[in-house]
Amino acid sequence: MLSHYLKAPFQFEQREIPIPEVGPDDVLIKVKACGFCGHEMIQASYASEDWTPFGHEFSGVIEKIGANVKNVAVGDKVVVETSTFNPLSDAARNGRVDLDGPAAKIIDYIGGRESMGFAEYTTAPAALCVKFDSMSFVEGSMIEPMGVAYDLFKVAGIELGDDVLVLGLGPIGLMALQMAKKAGARKIYAADLSNCGHRAELAKQFGADEIIFTDKVDIRNYEFARGGVDKVLLTAPPRLIEDATYCMNLGGVIAFLGIAYGPAATVSFDSNLVHHKKIHIRASDAVPALYFPACIDLVESGMIDLKSLVSTTFMLEDTVAGLTEFVKNPQTAGKAIMVTDKDLLL
Numbered sequence: 465m466l467s468h469y470l471k472a473p474f475q476f477e478q479r480e481i482p483i484p485e486v487g488p489d490d491v492l493i494k495v496k497a498c499g500f501c502g503h504e505m506i507q508a509s510y511a512s513e514d515w516t517p518f519g520h521e522f523s524g525v526i527e528k529i530g531a532n533v534k535n536v537a538v539g540d541k542v543v544v545e546t547s548t549f550n551p552l553s554d555a556a557r558n559g560r561v562d563l564d565g566p567a568a569k570i571i572d573y574i575g576g577r578e579s580m581g582f583a584e585y586t587t588a589p590a591a592l593c594v595k596f597d598s599m600s601f602v603e604g605s606m607i608e609p610m611g612v613a614y615d616l617f618k619v620a621g622i623e624l625g626d627d628v629l630v631l632g633l634g635p636i637g638l639m640a641l642q643m644a645k646k647a648g649a650r651k652i653y654a655a656d657l658s659n660c661g662h663r664a665e666l667a668k669q670f671g672a673d674e675i676i677f678t679d680k681v682d683i684r685n686y687e688f689a690r691g692g693v694d695k696v697l698l699t700a701p702p703r704l705i706e707d708a709t710y711c712m713n714l715g716g717v718i719a720f721l722g723i724a725y726g727p728a729a730t731v732s733f734d735s736n737l738v739h740h741k742k743i744h745i746r747a748s749d750a751v752p753a754l755y756f757p758a759c760i761d762l763v764e765s766g767m768i769d770l771k772s773l774v775s776t777t778f779m780l781e782d783t784v785a786g787l788t789e790f791v792k793n794p795q796t797a798g799k800a801i802m803v804t805d806k807d808l809l810l
């Protein structure tokens with residue numbers, strides 16, 4: 465079967481490998497669609513010195529199940545969580561499965577696998593498989609990043625009438641923006657660099673009231689209708705937390721997600737400003753992966769639009785060319801999705 469590997473800087477390779485064996489608690493999935501993730505962009509840019517399989521945002525059909533598997537059957541359409549909580553952990557038993565953290569790694573999709581989502585088949589622990597019904601496989605491939613967006617949205621605690629600033633208009637920011645709108649945000653400000661291309665248009669389509677180009681306007685002095693905003697959804701580089709502190713109303717919440725490397729990971733802010741404005745800075749780290757059923761329901765019921773986020777699709781066999789082209793302009797692009805069936809192409 466075909467399987468793909470990446471290595472920094474921006475090298476992609478296709479290999480022919482045997483279809484993987486299925487362990488007793490695992491399933492074999494015929495991949496239908498797989499998205500390229502921002503984290504894989506970082507791996508491809510500089511973080512992977514050796515060839516590594518990739519692709520954790522995928523949907524497919526169960527082809528085979530291991531001897532112990534009961535929760536899914538051959539023929540089921542599934543999406544796969546990147547990791548889940550250990551039901552026997554102290555955190556889970558205390559009702560905080562979200563605080564399982566590294567213990568979640570006992571049931572993990574990422575790591576130690578010969579092939580991942582950018583392949584014809586992949587194995588996965590059956591415990592991570594979540595069945596779906598009516599959405600498309602391409603939409604299915606975006607449930608994993610949508611779970612990340614949903615976690616950010618929940619961490620922010622958006623309420624009816626809040627003014628919201630969405631800082632960073634990548635696919636996850638645009639999903640969280642839609643959730644804020646549906647949750648009753650009064651006004652939504654969407655901010656990114658002016659070269660974000662089509663993404664600003666999408667933000668408007670999803671309900672943003674004003675677009676702010678952060679390289680053209682000093683966001684710290686932006687004239688927000690209420691002087692500031694109540695909630696910030698930040699998926700831009702974490703150093704922008706400092707900018708966000710200047711945009712807040714009293715008691716506001718800055719929810720952020722994002723991993724920075726090296727000096728970029730250190731963020732400074734004026735503690736007096738944060739103190740006097742009673743600002744909450746909250747991290748959303750979507751580990752273990754949660755909310756897949758809620759996200760499937762939001763998509764299947766038509767509340768959240770994932771289709772508009774797809775900017776490019778390509779066939780499995782054209783993955784190397786497809787991704788090589790995509791990584792040239794990630795800032796202006798939306799989501800790149802590999803499919804294994806011609807009917808699923810855009």
Ligand SMILES: [Zn+2]
Binds near residue numbers: 501503520609
């Ligand atoms: Zn991802």
